[in-house]
Amino acid sequence: MSSSKKYKVAVVGCGKGGGVLGTHSIGYAHGTDWYDSPRADFVGACDLDPENLKRFCTHFEVPHGFVNIREMLATAQPEVVSICTYAGSHPQVLEACVEGGVKGIWCEKPFALSMDEARDMRDLCAENGVKLIVNHCRRPLEQFRKVRALLEAGAIGTPMLFASSIGNWDQMEWGTHWHDIFRMWAKDQPVEWVMGQARCGGEKFRYGHTMEDHSLGYYCFADGTRALLDGGVALPGDAALSVFGSEGVIHLTQKTMRVINRDGMTETEIPGLHPPAYGSEESLRIPHSLLDWMEGGPESELSVDNALKTTELYLAIYESAKRGDRIDLPLGTQADFPLDAVAARQKAQ
Numbered sequence: 558m559s560s561s562k563k564y565k566v567a568v569v570g571c572g573k574g575g576g577v578l579g580t581h582s583i584g585y586a587h588g589t590d591w592y593d594s595p596r597a598d599f600v601g602a603c604d605l606d607p608e609n610l611k612r613f614c615t616h617f618e619v620p621h622g623f624v625n626i627r628e629m630l631a632t633a634q635p636e637v638v639s640i641c642t643y644a645g646s647h648p649q650v651l652e653a654c655v656e657g658g659v660k661g662i663w664c665e666k667p668f669a670l671s672m673d674e675a676r677d678m679r680d681l682c683a684e685n686g687v688k689l690i691v692n693h694c695r696r697p698l699e700q701f702r703k704v705r706a707l708l709e710a711g712a713i714g715t716p717m718l719f720a721s722s723i724g725n726w727d728q729m730e731w732g733t734h735w736h737d738i739f740r741m742w743a744k745d746q747p748v749e750w751v752m753g754q755a756r757c758g759g760e761k762f763r764y765g766h767t768m769e770d771h772s773l774g775y776y777c778f779a780d781g782t783r784a785l786l787d788g789g790v791a792l793p794g795d796a797a798l799s800v801f802g803s804e805g806v807i808h809l810t811q812k813t814m815r816v817i818n819r820d821g822m823t824e825t826e827i828p829g830l831h832p833p834a835y836g837s838e839e840s841l842r843i844p845h846s847l848l849d850w851m852e853g854g855p856e857s858e859l860s861v862d863n864a865l866k867t868t869e870l871y872l873a874i875y876e877s878a879k880r881g882d883r884i885d886l887p888l889g890t891q892a893d894f895p896l897d898a899v900a901a902r903q904k905a906q
């Protein structure tokens with residue numbers, strides 16, 4: 558049972574807003590959820606860009622905007638902060654939040670550029686009693702849950718392979734969502750090994766980090782089920798995600814779920830593959846899972862412990878490409894973003 562307490566909340570990383578091409582402004586998604594939540598009181602916002610900050614504060618009637626995060630934390634004193642900046646800035650922003658007395662953090666994906674950073678952020682929060690969730694926002698959605706239920710019911714026999722391909726994207730920015738979904742479909746079993754390859758000219762730089770031109774991630778869950786993600790070049794056909802089983806196949810397209818098995822083919826409509834409308838009851842389930850967890854309720858399914866396992870997958874894929882070898886999990890110490898080494902090597906060739 559949730560309390561009626563209203564939490565003082567703030568957003569760091571507003572974005573331009575208004576659907577400006579080339580930016581998503583995910584800060585507006587968090588902003589809409591907090592603005593519409595009966596459990597939140599919007600007390601502050603922070604962005605390095607004063608124009609973005611001003612527009613955001615006007616849009617959400619935020620009383621105080623700051624370009625300096627430590628100033629925001631000291632003045633507005635939020636209890637909960639949304640971190641909507643890029644992965645490379647997460648350690649610094651998160652540390653400021655923890656030191657500033659924040660007790661709950663809703664951080665954007667992708668979580669980190671290295672496993673050392675990811676583990677340090679988890680540990681810092683644990684040591685300071687801060688609850689941290691990472692926005693793998695597709696995991697709770699019904700259309701993805703339904704696939705797991707079908708697999709558990711044996712609708713396509715033994716699951717053998719989860720597969721997806723993402724045109725013009727990567728293993729990390731977009732791929733982290735599908736790795737998280739594959740893990741959920743595999744009942745969050747451990748992954749035993751990871752193979753990865755990447756073409757990385759080093760010319761593509763998005764969200765503050767090197768991005769590959771094309772990559773492959775392939776890994777094996779404890780029960781032998783495999784997952785394959787092509788980052789960069791889409792497969793033919795209309796399926797965004799597929800599960801191949803010993804007695805059938807499930808395809809998720811942008812609009813449908815197609816099940817082909819011994820009974821024939823059934824196709825049902827789904828609400829899409831993207832998050833629901835921000836501010837809706839379904840959308841608010843994520844931030845409210847953080848507040849519930851802070852109040853002693855169950856750990857959010859988007860907790861940092863879940864995020865670490867998903868983050869480990871894209872980082873192990875890049876590490877495999879860097880070393881030219883299979884990576885057996887858990888991934889050990891990793892201080893640097895492995896794709897930078899791949900890009901440097903390929904540039905030198």
Ligand SMILES: NC(=O)c1ccc[n+]([C@@H]2O[C@H](COP(=O)([O-])OP(=O)(O)OC[C@H]3O[C@@H](n4cnc5c(N)ncnc54)[C@H](O)[C@@H]3O)[C@@H](O)[C@H]2O)c1
Pocket residue numbers: 569570571572573580581582583584603604605606609626641642643644646650665666667692693694730764
């Ligand atoms: N969960 C999702 O489905 C989803 C969707 C879109 C974007 N994202 C993620 O959200 C993050 C942000 O993406 P975006 O498209 O909103 O970017 P954006 O460029 O539209 O907005 C980022 C904002 O953060 C500000 N900023 C950067 N560093 C900062 C710092 N240290 N302190 C304060 N402000 C800072 C920038 O000035 C900018 O206004 C990315 O990591 C992206 O992958 C997630």
